[in-house]
Amino acid sequence: MSDTHPAIKKGRKFDQVVEGARIVFLRDGFEGASVDDIAREAGVSKATLYSYFPDKRVLFLEIAAQETRRQADAFEERMDENLSPDALLPNVGRKILDFILSDFGQAVFRIAVSESDRFPELGRKYYESGPALVTKRLSQYLASCTARGELAIDDIELAAEQFAELCKVRVQSMRLFQACCDIDDSEKQKVIDGAVHMFLCCYGVRK
Amino acid sequence: MSDTHPAIKKGRKFDQVVEGARIVFLRDGFEGASVDDIAREAGVSKATLYSYFPDKRVLFLEIAAQETRRQADAFEERMDENLSPDALLPNVGRKILDFILSDFGQAVFRIAVSESDRFPELGRKYYESGPALVTKRLSQYLASCTARGELAIDDIELAAEQFAELCKVRVQSMRLFQACCDIDDSEKQKVIDGAVHMFLCCYGVRK
DNA sequence: GTTAAACTAAACTGTTGAGTTCAGAAATGC
DNA sequence: GCATTTCTGAACTCAACAGTTTAGTTTAAC
Numbered sequence: 001m002s003d004t005h006p007a008i009k010k011g012r013k014f015d016q017v018v019e020g021a022r023i024v025f026l027r028d029g030f031e032g033a034s035v036d037d038i039a040r041e042a043g044v045s046k047a048t049l050y051s052y053f054p055d056k057r058v059l060f061l062e063i064a065a066q067e068t069r070r071q072a073d074a075f076e077e078r079m080d081e082n083l084s085p086d087a088l089l090p091n092v093g094r095k096i097l098d099f100i101l102s103d104f105g106q107a108v109f110r111i112a113v114s115e116s117d118r119f120p121e122l123g124r125k126y127y128e129s130g131p132a133l134v135t136k137r138l139s140q141y142l143a144s145c146t147a148r149g150e151l152a153i154d155d156i157e158l159a160a161e162q163f164a165e166l167c168k169v170r171v172q173s174m175r176l177f178q179a180c181c182d183i184d185d186s187e188k189q190k191v192i193d194g195a196v197h198m199f200l201c202c203y204g205v206r207k
Numbered sequence: 208m209s210d211t212h213p214a215i216k217k218g219r220k221f222d223q224v225v226e227g228a229r230i231v232f233l234r235d236g237f238e239g240a241s242v243d244d245i246a247r248e249a250g251v252s253k254a255t256l257y258s259y260f261p262d263k264r265v266l267f268l269e270i271a272a273q274e275t276r277r278q279a280d281a282f283e284e285r286m287d288e289n290l291s292p293d294a295l296l297p298n299v300g301r302k303i304l305d306f307i308l309s310d311f312g313q314a315v316f317r318i319a320v321s322e323s324d325r326f327p328e329l330g331r332k333y334y335e336s337g338p339a340l341v342t343k344r345l346s347q348y349l350a351s352c353t354a355r356g357e358l359a360i361d362d363i364e365l366a367a368e369q370f371a372e373l374c375k376v377r378v379q380s381m382r383l384f385q386a387c388c389d390i391d392d393s394e395k396q397k398v399i400d401g402a403v404h405m406f407l408c409c410y411g412v413r414k
Numbered sequence: 415g416t417t418a419a420a421c422t423a424a425a426c427t428g429t430t431g432a433g434t435t436c437a438g439a440a441a442t443g444c
Numbered sequence: 445g446c447a448t449t450t451c452t453g454a455a456c457t458c459a460a461c462a463g464t465t466t467a468g469t470t471t472a473a474c
Contacts, residue, residue: 031238045452114321116384123384131380158401165376169368173338177330194365201409252422
């Protein structure tokens with residue numbers, strides 16, 4: 001059996017369908033997206049679309065699962081545990097912040113918030129593959145710093161979540177609610193510096 | 208002219224309509240809510256509803272405006288500027304956290320996130336009457352502390368936003384994405400204590 | 415008790431969108 | 445070439461929902 005791919009798919013336009021759905025769902029949400037829109041965006045007939053997916057709901061869940069995986073990939077890289085906090089935290093902060101502000105990060109967040117009522121699993125998966133994953137990786141790093149005596153942290157998981165949260169200051173809601181034109185680089189840097197400074201102030205060991 | 212009320216309303220069931228719309232919109236969002244649902248919930252006929260509001264959109268905006276006002280009221284009380292930070296901040300933290308976790312706070316946030324694309328003004332109003340208002344009040348207080356020499360803060364607005372953000376640690380996303388059964392009181396207290404401790408660590412003056 | 419305003423219930427219109435069907439065209443395998 | 449699978453497109457069903465209309469009922473003011 002020369003099956004290269006898992007199982008279910010069996011047509012040449014499968015990927016087109018998925019890609020079209022991705023674009024439209026991320027742009028318009030579940031209700032907002034119409035199947036006709038998706039088919040048009042995918043350059044595919046409705047019948048073809050329905051030959052792959054039994055209904056809109058299943059298609060949506062497929063996309064959502066795929067996107068949470070994609071989200072997880074963006075954070076899966078292990079951090080260099082040997083770097084000192086004041087060298088590594090700014091990079092981590094920048095990465096978190098850039099993700100939050102990216103079109104992709106915004107879209108996924110918006111979808112997760114507004115559809116996690118209709119699809120309870122979606123909210124949990126988003127959380128696991130996003131915020132929870134970040135703080136897990138960060139916790140591991142902070143633990144090794146603490147072990148080395150570079151940081152003095154009591155509740156490591158709380159500390160990790162605090163740092164991640166501090167990186168969202170100002171920018172998250174501003175972007176989310178279009179409360180401001182846009183966030184320039186110096187603004188971002190201010191937030192990251194603030195987060196790192198506050199964190200090290202609290203958990204850093206005096207030299 | 209013995210007009211007691213502004214202008215537009217002119218029937219006895221006006222308040223019922225608004226109340227019904229409030230319940231259904233906050234529960235189901237704009238698309239999710241049907242006008243028939245609202246009329247049923249309000250105990251009113253559809254014709255009556257349409258005698259007050261020209262269409263669903265206007266009704267929604269009315270509710271949204273009302274709810275952002277309600278949200279603002281929850282934070283409008285001025286803080287006692289004479290209290291020391293370690294006495295006042297825990298109370299502020301508790302208030303923020305309780306609001307975030309309340310059904311009302313959750314519902315309004317969810318609506319703001321998912322409908323601020325369809326109704327651009329809504330997002331901004333939500334932001335102004337919620338997060339922005341909190342940090343504004345908090346900034347005033349922090350400024351007076353700094354003036355008294357009780358705190359040493361460089362960028363006051365940033366500090367205010369940092370404190371508010373620290374109060375959302377863990378609980379905000381957990382509740383939002385139903386990632387955990389529920390948040391008990393000791394958990395809340397841990398988050399607040401963590402926020403206050405971190406904040407004072409960074410901005411408190413050494414005694 | 416009369417009258418006018420507010421309200422009701424239910425049927426109606428028009429639209430939109432999910433999902434189906436099918437006759438035929440295009441690609442693919444051999 | 446020929447056969448099979450995949451895809452098309454357009455027309456279709458069906459249900460939900462926004463908004464309207466109407467004939468008739470309730471409320472309340474005087």
